[in-house]
Every structure is written in C-alpha cells, then in structure tokens.
Amino acid sequence: MGYDPENPMVDRITDLGPPHYEGMFPPVIKENFGKWLYHEIIQPGVLVHVSETGAECYTVRVASARLISIELIREMCDIADTHCEGSLRFTTRNNVEFMVDSKAKVQPLLDDLASRGGKFPIGGTGASISNPVHTQGWVHCHTPATDASGVVKAVMDELFDYFTSMKLPAQLRVALACCLNMCGAVHASDIAILGVHRKPPMVDHDAISGLCELPLAISACPLGAVKPMKATNSKGEEVKSVTVNADRCMFCGNCYTMCPAMPLADPDGDGIAILVGGKISNARTVPAFSKLVIPFLPNTPPRWPETVDAIKQIVEAYAKGARKYERVADWCARIGWEKFFEVTGIPFTNKSVDDYRLAYDTWRTTTQFKFTSHIK
Amino acid sequence: MPKHDTPMLDQLESGPWPSFVTDIKRQAEKKPECWDILGQLELSYKDRVTHWKHGGIVGVFGYGGGIVGRYSDVPKQFPGVAHFHTVRLAQPSGKYYSTKHLRAIMDLWEKYGSGMTNMHGSTGDLVLLGTTTPNLEPLFYDLTHDIGQDLGGSGSNLRTPACCLGKSRCEWACYDTQATCNGLTQHYQDEIHRPAFPYKFKFKFSGCPNDCVAAIARSDFALIGTWKDDIRINQAEVQAYINGTTPPNGGAHAGRDWGKFSIKKEVIDLCPTECMWMEGDELKIDNSNCNRCMHCLNVMPKALRPGTQQGASVLVGAKAPILDGAQFATLIIPFIDVNPDNDFEEVIEVIESIWDWWMEVGKNRERVGETMQRIGLPTFLSVMNIDAIPQHVKEPRSNPYVFWKEEEVEGGFERDVVEFRKRHAQ
Numbered sequence: 102m103g104y105d106p107e108n109p110m111v112d113r114i115t116d117l118g119p120p121h122y123e124g125m126f127p128p129v130i131k132e133n134f135g136k137w138l139y140h141e142i143i144q145p146g147v148l149v150h151v152s153e154t155g156a157e158c159y160t161v162r163v164a165s166a167r168l169i170s171i172e173l174i175r176e177m178c179d180i181a182d183t184h185c186e187g188s189l190r191f192t193t194r195n196n197v198e199f200m201v202d203s204k205a206k207v208q209p210l211l212d213d214l215a216s217r218g219g220k221f222p223i224g225g226t227g228a229s230i231s232n233p234v235h236t237q238g239w240v241h242c243h244t245p246a247t248d249a250s251g252v253v254k255a256v257m258d259e260l261f262d263y264f265t266s267m268k269l270p271a272q273l274r275v276a277l278a279c280c281l282n283m284c285g286a287v288h289a290s291d292i293a294i295l296g297v298h299r300k301p302p303m304v305d306h307d308a309i310s311g312l313c314e315l316p317l318a319i320s321a322c323p324l325g326a327v328k329p330m331k332a333t334n335s336k337g338e339e340v341k342s343v344t345v346n347a348d349r350c351m352f353c354g355n356c357y358t359m360c361p362a363m364p365l366a367d368p369d370g371d372g373i374a375i376l377v378g379g380k381i382s383n384a385r386t387v388p389a390f391s392k393l394v395i396p397f398l399p400n401t402p403p404r405w406p407e408t409v410d411a412i413k414q415i416v417e418a419y420a421k422g423a424r425k426y427e428r429v430a431d432w433c434a435r436i437g438w439e440k441f442f443e444v445t446g447i448p449f450t451n452k453s454v455d456d457y458r459l460a461y462d463t464w465r466t467t468t469q470f471k472f473t474s475h476i477k
Numbered sequence: 478m479p480k481h482d483t484p485m486l487d488q489l490e491s492g493p494w495p496s497f498v499t500d501i502k503r504q505a506e507k508k509p510e511c512w513d514i515l516g517q518l519e520l521s522y523k524d525r526v527t528h529w530k531h532g533g534i535v536g537v538f539g540y541g542g543g544i545v546g547r548y549s550d551v552p553k554q555f556p557g558v559a560h561f562h563t564v565r566l567a568q569p570s571g572k573y574y575s576t577k578h579l580r581a582i583m584d585l586w587e588k589y590g591s592g593m594t595n596m597h598g599s600t601g602d603l604v605l606l607g608t609t610t611p612n613l614e615p616l617f618y619d620l621t622h623d624i625g626q627d628l629g630g631s632g633s634n635l636r637t638p639a640c641c642l643g644k645s646r647c648e649w650a651c652y653d654t655q656a657t658c659n660g661l662t663q664h665y666q667d668e669i670h671r672p673a674f675p676y677k678f679k680f681k682f683s684g685c686p687n688d689c690v691a692a693i694a695r696s697d698f699a700l701i702g703t704w705k706d707d708i709r710i711n712q713a714e715v716q717a718y719i720n721g722t723t724p725p726n727g728g729a730h731a732g733r734d735w736g737k738f739s740i741k742k743e744v745i746d747l748c749p750t751e752c753m754w755m756e757g758d759e760l761k762i763d764n765s766n767c768n769r770c771m772h773c774l775n776v777m778p779k780a781l782r783p784g785t786q787q788g789a790s791v792l793v794g795a796k797a798p799i800l801d802g803a804q805f806a807t808l809i810i811p812f813i814d815v816n817p818d819n820d821f822e823e824v825i826e827v828i829e830s831i832w833d834w835w836m837e838v839g840k841n842r843e844r845v846g847e848t849m850q851r852i853g854l855p856t857f858l859s860v861m862n863i864d865a866i867p868q869h870v871k872e873p874r875s876n877p878y879v880f881w882k883e884e885e886v887e888g889g890f891e892r893d894v895v896e897f898r899k900r901h902a903q
C-alpha cells in the first residue's frame with residue numbers, strides 16, 4: 102500500500118530522524134572507528150589514515166558542483182560499488198570522498214575517476230583551495246543579489262590549479278553567499294564572495310495590505326527605516342502602507358523577507374562584495390570574521406570577470422607573500438591591512454571604514470602604522 | 478532536445494571545474510522540467526535578477542519544517558518550475574552514505590521530483606530541489622515507509638544537527654561527534670519538526686578545535702572537542718619529523734619547496750602560547766600553558782596526540798550577520814563530559830537550561846546569541862547557574878559602569894534625602 106490521499110493519517114510514520122550512520126560506513130571505517138593513529142596526504146586529493154590495528158584507509162577526494170543531479174549521484178554510486186564496497190561520503194565543503202582499504206585499490210579508482218571526462222577532479226586537500234561552500238542564487242532562492250553556482254564555476258575555473266595542487270601557504274577556504282542572510286556562512290572564510298543589494302526596497306502599495314502584516318514589516322527593519330504611512334494605490338484608493346527612509350537603509354533585505362510587497366532586487370543595484378581574512382579553525386590564531394575589502398562589483402553573467410579577477414589578485418598576492426602555515430587572516434595581521442591593499446592593488450575606499458554599530462572597534466587607535474602608497 | 482536557448486549558460490560548460498549546466502542538461506534528458514530550470518536561470522542571467530517568488534508555506538501534515546515553498550514568477554514561460562519546492566532530508570551523521578540508501582533516495586526523487594539536488598545544504602541536510610505540492614505527502618510516505626528516513630528542519634525550530642566525521646576517520650576527535658549528533662537528533666525530533674522557538678536553533682559538533690564543521694561560527698549550540706591533560710608525545714616520531722623522514726602537516730605542503738623542515742621555525746616558534754621547547758633531542762611542552770590550539774598536532778600528527786582526558790567545550794550563540802551583525806559563539810563551559818552511556822545527560826541539561834531561558838525572554842526572530850547580547854553575558858551565566866571565570870572573557874571590561882543590584886550594596890538603595898540635607902547644604 103502506498104499513500105492514500107483519502108486517509109492521509111493511516112499508517113503514518115513520523116519522527117524517524119536520519120538513518121543510523123553506522124549502516125553507511127565502508128567496512129574499514131566501521132572496523133577502525135576511534136582507532137585512527139595518524140594520517141598523511143600522499144598526493145593532492147589522496148589521504149591515508151592509519152589505524153592502531155595497522156589497517157589503512159585511503160580516501161580520494163573530488164570536487165562537486167553542489168548543485169548536482171541524481172544521474173551524477175548514481176554515477177558516484179557506480180564508482181563506490183565498483184571500488185569502495187558500496188559506500189561514499191560528502192564533506193562539509195561538498196567534496197565527495199571515495200574510500201578504499203588498500204593502496205593497491207587507489208590507482209584503479211583514480212583511473213576510473215579520470216576516465217569520466219573531467220566530472221570528478223581530484224584535489225582539495227592540504228594547502229589548497231577546497232570546494233567552495235555556496236548557496237542557491239538565481240537557481241532557487243527568492244532573495245539573492247547574485248547567482249551562486251555560476252559565480253563559483255567561473256571563479257573555480259580560474260583557480261582550478263589551486264584545487265588540484267598544494268602549493269599555497271595554508272588551506273584557503275572560499276565561500277559564496279548570494280545575500281546578507283549568508284546561508285553560506287561566508288562571514289568566516291578566507292575569501293568570501295557576497296551578493297549585495299544597493300537600492301532600498303520599493304513598496305508595492307497595491308499588494309501590501311493583502312500580503313503583509315504591516316507591524317511585522319516595520320519591526321523587521323534593524324535600522325527603523327520602515328515607517329507606516331497612508332498611500333494611494335493604483336485604483337486611487339487610500340490604503341495603509343509603509344514608506345522607507347532611504348538614508349537609513351543598509352539594503353539588508355530583511356523587510357522583503359517579512360513582506361513580499363517590498364522587493365529590492367535590481368539589475369544595476371545588485372552585485373558582489375568581496376570579504377577576506379576570516380577563519381574558523383582555532384589553530385594558532387583565534388577564529389576571525391571576514392573583512393570587507395571590495396564593497397561592490399557588478400553582476401556580469403555568465404562569467405563575472407571582475408569578481409574572478411579580484412579574487413585571482415588576492416590569491417596570487419597571498420601565495421606570494423604569506424609564510425608557510427599562515428592563513429589569509431594571519432598574513433593580513435602580520436603585514437597590516439594597509440599593506441594588504443597595497444600588495445593586492447585593491448583600491449581602498451571609505452566603504453571599508455565601518456560606520457555600523459561598534460564600528461569604533463575597527464578604527465586605528467595607535468600611532469603604529471606603515472607608510473604605504475596611500476599616504477600622499 | 479533543449480527546450481530553450483541558453484547561450485549564456487552554455488558558456489559555463491567550458492573550463493575544468495565541474496559544470497552544473499552540463500549536469501542539468503544531462504538530467505533534462507530524463508526529467509524535462511530541468512529544461513525549465515535552465516530556461517528560467519538563463520532569463521535571470523539576462524535580467525540579472527531572480528525569478529523566484531517570495532516564499533509560500535507548504536509542508537507535510539503535522540510538521541512545521543523540512544520543506545521550503547518555492548514558486549516561479551514566470552510560470553507561463555517555464556511551467557516545469559511553476560511550483561518548485563525544496564525538500565530537506567535529515568543526513569546521516571558525518572555524511573557517509575551506503576550506495577543502497579543513496580540510490581533509494583535518488584529513485585524516490587526521480588519519481589516525485591525534478592532530479593536535481595544540493596549535496597548538501599549549508600545546514601547539513603540533503604536537499605532535494607524542486608517538486609510540486611501534490612507530490613509532498615506521497616513522497617513523505619515513501620520516504621518514511623520504504624527508505625526509513627525522515628525530513629530535516631527548516632523554520633523557527635531546531636535545525637538538522639550536523640557534525641564533523643569525528644572518530645570515524647580522524648585521529649583528533651576528542652569525543653564521538655557522530656554518536657552525539659545522531660543521539661541528540663533522535664532525542665529532539667519534536668523540536669525539529671514542530672517549531673516552538675523564537676527562531677532557528679542549530680547544534681553543531683566538532684571533534685577538536687580545528688572545528689571542521691564550523692560550529693563556532695554557525696551554531697547556536699557548539700560542542701567542540703578538547704582535552705584536559707597533557708599532549709601525548711612520541712619522541713621517536715618527533716625525530717622522524719626533524720630528520721625529514723616524515724613530511725610535516727601530513728604532507729599538506731608538498732606542492733611547493735618550502736625548504737627543510739625546522740621544528741623551531743614551524744612548530745616551537747609558531748606555538749601561540751610559547752609553551753614548547755627542545756631539551757636536547759626531546760620536545761617538551763608546558764601543558765599548563767598550552768591553550769590546545771592544535772597547531773603542533775596538525776604539523777606533527779604522527780608524533781603528537783591529544784591527551785587522554787577528553788571531552789568538549791560548550792560555546793553558545795553564533796550566527797550570520799542578519800540582523801544584529803555576525804557573532805561567534807561564546808565560551809560558556811570550558812569542559813564537559815560527553816557520555817553516550819548516560820545518553821548525553823550533561824549536554825542535554827545544558828541545552829535545556831538555554832532553551833528554558835531563551836523561550837521565555839527571546840523576542841520573535843531573535844537568535845539566542847542576540848538575546849545574550851541584549852540581556853548580557855553576566856545574566857546569561859547566572860540563569861545558567863554558572864560562576865563567572867576568566868575563561869569567559871578575552872579581557873575584563875574596560876568601562877566602570879557596573880550594574881549593582883540593590884541587594885548587593887550595603888544598606889540598599891533607599892536613603893533619606895531629608896536626613897542628608899541636614900548635614901549637607903544645597
């Protein structure tokens with residue numbers, strides 16, 4: 102018996118939760134759970150973990166576009182069935198990992214992956230750029246200021262070599278979120294690509310009373326920019342509506358999230374900001390937020406050349422200037438942000454000077470600074 | 478046959494990085510609605526705005542989360558994506574899949590959906606992209622009956638918890654992140670599916686301070702593994718690094734010639750607390766000054782291991798910028814036992830004291846980190862029954878504006894101004 106629309110509650114099962122992870126393990130993982138002694142990266146994208154039992158687990162890590170089809174996933178399953186005893190895993194950064202239990206099984210797996218027409222590039226380990234975490238963009242979300250999959254594709258085509266090799270000073274995490282909601286949590290990545298709006302919301306006086314709770318729309322604004330007012334709709338009737346004080350708006354889109362009658366997306370208003378120097382790991386230095394270094398780049402589909410160039414510039418300067426083990430944040434802290442702007446050639450504008458709450462924390466309150474080309 | 482011309486998207490088929498466009502086209506051969514994904518996306522590329530309508534509430538009976546409604550704003554042009562809802566599935570802890578299970582989900586999605594997915598969503602769920610309202614109940618029925626698996630979370634509820642791969646394949650995990658993640662997910666099914674919170678709440682579990690699952694930045698309740706006692710040192714293996722027999726950092730820097738490994742330059746001098754030194758051939762650590770940053774263990778995984786008294790730190794209140802600015806999670810409990818044998822009693826007790834307080838004082842759409850900011854860490858600590866300790870702050874406050882309570886000041890606040898005036902002329 103399948104689902105019966107006449108009796109929707111019959112045989113209903115709820116609250117099952119996820120399937121138990123143990124049933125998903127390849128045997129070598131199951132047998133050596135909690136017994137791992139150490140690991141090594143034997144070539145880019147290939148790890149070996151060695152257990153205290155002497156067992157070895159070889160992992161081959163490949164890129165994925167995150168937005169993937171069931172056909173592609175079935176192809177991954179074919180690979181896992183052939184080589185990996187019917188098991189595979191995904192990483193937090195949306196890489197796909199195939200695991201085998203002996204060195205002899207690695208090369209056939211690599212050959213198989215390579216034979217599939219570039220669908221499964223191998224890399225993303227060690228001092229490399231791993232798979233960029235990203236969000237939905239124009240493919241599937243209602244609030245984006247830019248696309249996600251397309252921008253990531255364009256950026257990674259250019260940085261591909263840093264995925265398949267390990268020649269950076271440390272690992273470099275790139276992430277993209279297509280609006281300030283930051284589903285992609287770009288607020289703590291080495292390089293963050295962020296979709297931003299620059300025009301205040303429009304108010305659709307015809308739709309607002311039907312679609313929105315006005316008090317909610319008003320309280321949604323963190324800056325109090327939305328105020329109640331009487332407006333005239335297109336039929337000439339007076340309706341209760343809201344107005345937006347443009348001087349106060351920081352274009353966060355929260356009012357639109359609460360009230361669909363306040364759209365703010367715009368082909369010229371929207372684009373991309375670049376933030377750098379965030380990290381999550383506690384290694385050496387503490388976790389850090391990403392900092393806004395480019396306030397705006399235009400949306401130029403399909404290949405966003407301005408964004409790709411800016412990121413390339415930052416990565417190259419970092420690769421050249423940072424010391425071994427230094428994350429982007431650590432490199433910036435050592436050389437100083439004024440030097441960062443000089444060595445990357447990114448113009449500094451007053452948009453990078455904070456004027457939001459607690460801004461003072463970021464102003465310089467010492468006579469220690471470096472003379473760079475910025476001082477005329 | 479392509480249903481729409483997509484000259485701009487076609488340009489994303491070249492280049493070495495895997496192309497989602499090529500992949501969608503491949504899927505479209507079996508699932509013609511995928512042509513409409515491409516058609517609508519091409520239109521967005523041309524117009525440079527999204528063509529999805531705002532929200533829309535859909536779901537399955539009795540669940541407040543797990544499905545996100547989505548409708549096209551150009552449905553006539555692209556009928557295949559007129560409704561295109563997102564279904565979130567609870568992922569197995571650590572994101573391992575048997576191909577049997579994965580194939581079953583793919584078959585289900587072939588039957589009821591567009592054939593496109595996100596592996597995975599940012600919160601961790603397995604995300605199925607694009608189905609219609611009438612398909613939701615049958616999909617849910619098959620999902621629970623045939624595949625034995627449930628939806629994930631969305632909305633103002635407990636989101637699907639996520640963890641790093643932990644003890645399954647990492648030598649640094651200080652507690653079993655997968656058992657904890659799975660255990661608490663099962664324990665809190667009601668909170669995942671039937672929202673009762675002011676806003677979303679996320680658990681994330683990382684096995685060590687490297688924090689691979691980004692708990693400190695992305696979760697309201699972060700459990701990050703750590704240890705209390707001394708780093709275990711294998712001096713012979715230390716020598717192997719010094720001699721160059723073992724490559725540092727597990728070989729992570731093999732792509733460039735960084736010169737010969739120097740334990741002084743790469744480990745001792747980079748230790749943030751300067752608590753390491755060599756005594757002859759022996760590496761020494763003053764463990765009482767180590768803050769367990771993981772650097773030395775990362776560089777010499779064969780020689781150094783976390784201590785044996787293992788547990789986790791609890792940090793609370795991380796969130797992305799909207800609304801009040803980004804916050805990292807704040808250290809609340811430096812060390813807690815994470816014990817599967819008593820069903821994580823210690824951890825659950827902490828979670829529930831946070832919820833009791835937040836559900837009472839949190840405003841609508843206020844993440845717990847924002848409530849903590851608004852009300853203050855001292856108050857939060859006292860409702861949690863936790864004594865303030867220096868570990869709770871980076872530094873003590875620099876302003877002197879202390880809020881004393883009346884009962885804390887000798888004689889209280891009530892005074893007699895008439896009496897005062899008798900002694901002090903105005």
Ligand code: HEM
Pocket residue numbers: 140191192193194272274289290291379380381382383384428642646647648687688689690691775
């Ligand atoms: C045994 C396997 C792994 C090892 C040895 C390892 C090693 C590391 C190390 C050493 C760091 C900190 C780097 C530093 O700042 O010095 C790190 C950070 C990280 N790792 Fe892993 N990792 C492993 C598995 C994973 C997995 C499976 C994932 C994802 C599924 C992952 C994702 C991350 C992330 C997101 C970070 C934090 C990045 C940031 O700071 O922004 N790692 N890892």
Ligand code: HEM
Pocket residue numbers: 235236237282283284285286358532545563595597598599600601604695796797799800
């Ligand atoms: C109707 C409104 C919203 C919808 C439809 C929506 C949709 C989504 C979706 C689909 C994801 C998962 C993205 C992915 O996995 O790629 C997500 C994640 C997220 N959303 Fe929203 N969102 C909405 C409102 C908001 C709001 C108002 C905020 C913040 C105030 C927010 C903050 C986030 C964050 C921080 C994440 C990342 C979760 C994580 O840490 O893993 N969202 N949202």
Ligand code: HEM
Pocket residue numbers: 877
């Ligand atoms: C713990 C309490 C405080 C300490 C230890 C303290 C200490 C000092 C010191 C050492 C100076 C510099 C004096 C110098 O010129 O050598 C100073 C300056 C000053 N303090 Fe304070 N102070 C305290 C509280 C306050 C408070 C509560 C206020 C005002 C509400 C205040 C306002 C000022 C002002 C206006 C200056 C002059 C600053 C300037 O030169 O521009 N201080 N304070």
Ligand code: SF4
Pocket residue numbers: 236237238242243244245246278279280281282283284285
């Ligand atoms: S970051 Fe914004 S636009 Fe992008 S998926 Fe999340 S809510 Fe949608």
Ligand code: SF4
Pocket residue numbers: 301302321322323324325326327345349350351352353354355356357365
């Ligand atoms: S976009 Fe943000 S700041 Fe602007 S009016 Fe809306 S809620 Fe307020």
Ligand code: SF4
Pocket residue numbers: 641642643647648649650651683684685686687688689690
């Ligand atoms: S957080 Fe620590 S224990 Fe977990 S996978 Fe990362 S390095 Fe390993």
Ligand code: SF4
Pocket residue numbers: 385747748749750751752753762766767768769770771772773774
């Ligand atoms: S873990 Fe960090 S602080 Fe502790 S000894 Fe190693 S490098 Fe130093």
